[in-house]
Amino acid sequence: MPFLEIEATSSKQETDSTRLYYQTVGEGEPIVFIHGWLCNGIFWEDFYTLKDEGYKLIIPDLRGHGKTPIGHKITIETLADDINKLLNHLNIEKTIIIGHSMGGVVTQQFYHTYPGKVKALGLWNTGGQIPFGYGLKGTWYYFKVIIGALGMILAYPFKWLFSYSLTKGWALSFYKKWKNEAYKKLAKYVRAMERRAVVKSAGTLRKFKGIEKLSEIDVPVMLLHGKEDKYITPKIMIKKLEQELPESKSYYIEEAAHFPPNEKPEEVLDCLRDFLETLEKQ
Numbered sequence: 311m312p313f314l315e316i317e318a319t320s321s322k323q324e325t326d327s328t329r330l331y332y333q334t335v336g337e338g339e340p341i342v343f344i345h346g347w348l349c350n351g352i353f354w355e356d357f358y359t360l361k362d363e364g365y366k367l368i369i370p371d372l373r374g375h376g377k378t379p380i381g382h383k384i385t386i387e388t389l390a391d392d393i394n395k396l397l398n399h400l401n402i403e404k405t406i407i408i409g410h411s412m413g414g415v416v417t418q419q420f421y422h423t424y425p426g427k428v429k430a431l432g433l434w435n436t437g438g439q440i441p442f443g444y445g446l447k448g449t450w451y452y453f454k455v456i457i458g459a460l461g462m463i464l465a466y467p468f469k470w471l472f473s474y475s476l477t478k479g480w481a482l483s484f485y486k487k488w489k490n491e492a493y494k495k496l497a498k499y500v501r502a503m504e505r506r507a508v509v510k511s512a513g514t515l516r517k518f519k520g521i522e523k524l525s526e527i528d529v530p531v532m533l534l535h536g537k538e539d540k541y542i543t544p545k546i547m548i549k550k551l552e553q554e555l556p557e558s559k560s561y562y563i564e565e566a567a568h569f570p571p572n573e574k575p576e577e578v579l580d581c582l583r584d585f586l587e588t589l590e591k592q
Contacts, residue, residue: 354369
């Protein structure tokens with residue numbers, strides 16, 4: 311199994327050593343796929359078909375997810391730096407980089423830190439600031455976020471209860487929730503997450519303020535959103551991205567919520583192919 315040994319680079323341990331697990335699939339133009347919170351590289355399996363279309367897929371497990379240990383500390387900056395080290399290891403100078411949900415936040419941070427290494431971005435069901443900062447009106451959305459956080463805190467001392475509550479709550483990310491086939495297939499990976507990794511990785515989002523830098527992005531951007539996502543990244547989030555990135559190209563997926571890459575993989579692949587074609591014409 312391919313692991314990249316990442317050494318600590320800060321005496322203050324803002325970044326520290328870990329063994330970054332990653333997969334590469336196919337040969338050709340590189341595309342990095344970055345998964346979201348509670349996920350791992352397996353969530354991109356439906357995209358392996360791109361290997362037969364002239365692309366090399368680079369799929370890491372972020373710290374604390376999948377087969378990559380959590381390490382001492384996780385920040386969005388650390389996660390982006392891990393991606394940079396992986397690209398250096400693979401001798402890739404410039405790439406398309408696509409991130410889903412929290413992966414989209416890492417993708418933005420990577421661009422702002424290493425803009426010369428980015429050919430294009432994919433920001434899928436994500437935002438420039440999560441969960442607050444979008445001018446959401448009313449208290450219901452805020453109430454749901456706060457209740458969800460309190461539930462995690464109260465269940466944390468009990469491993470089985472924490473895992474059960476987390477997995478059941480995660481179903482809200484899917485269209486038709488617990489009945490969704492993608493949810494049934496992938497929930498086992500959420501149950502397998504270490505409690506510490508769940509909490510620490512969620513905490514990475516709190517300080518990210520990419521919403522203030524969105525207008526600085528000057529590479530082609532693919533925005534993708536599941537139209538039924540009402541809990542994690544509501545529609546107002548992609549509208550904010552569209553406002554700040556007027557040259558971006560948007561795609562909306564019907565009958566999908568927060569996980570269109572897993573709920574409607576063929577439709578999302580078609581959207582991605584369309585976006586890649588526009589890059590070739592530029």
